[in-house]
Amino acid sequence: MYVQLCFRIFILTKNKYVRSPHSALTKPSPRRLHLPTTASPFLWIHRFHVLSSSRGARAIGRSEMGSDVKVYTLTEVSTHNTSKDCWLIIGGKVYDVTKFLEDHPGGDEVLLSSTGKDATDDFEDIGHSSSARIMMDDYYVGEIDVTTIPKKVTYTPPKQPHYNQDKTSEFIVRILQFLVPLLILGLAVGIRFYTKSA
């Protein structure tokens, strides 16, 4: 504790010392994380300390620190699938929308039908407004363990078989197309000739 205090005093005085005359014109931000202007190890230690403090934790974000975020599996979330207890998975996050069911402008049924799966696509397809996205924060309960969500199966159509791969049969068909009408014509002429002479 004492050593930490000494470091801080030293760093504060050192920061004051290294600050250029230009920076004195601007109001120094207390939240700014000072990047070391020198290769001083003290400044690196100070930066590390700020990052690991609660202030730094907030700057990084709750999810990256991972301490106060609850991570749920798909199976856990799937159990909350009734009008009295309804959870959704949208964008890797879990939302308890039970209290929102009646107020949802799109109705409660769509929300209930989006339980037990990743509802991100359903949510995005509607084209929800930015105010709807801000509203979501009120219902946030945790993160989803993405490994528990089955991967999307993309449909790839089966390869069509090439029926006309055999060139020989194609050639025979073409010849027949030409010969058959000729044969019919010849037959007709022959019959006509035969009946006339008879």
Ligand code: HEM
């Ligand atoms: C926490 C999650 C959700 C919140 C906070 C939310 C909020 C809203 C809001 C505020 C609207 C009004 C229009 C807008 O401002 O965009 C809306 C409309 C709608 N939402 Fe949601 N929604 C959520 C999840 C979902 C999900 C998962 C679906 C599933 C399909 C859905 C389907 C709809 C539909 C169909 C409408 C009506 C759109 C229209 O009439 O044009 N919502 N939602």
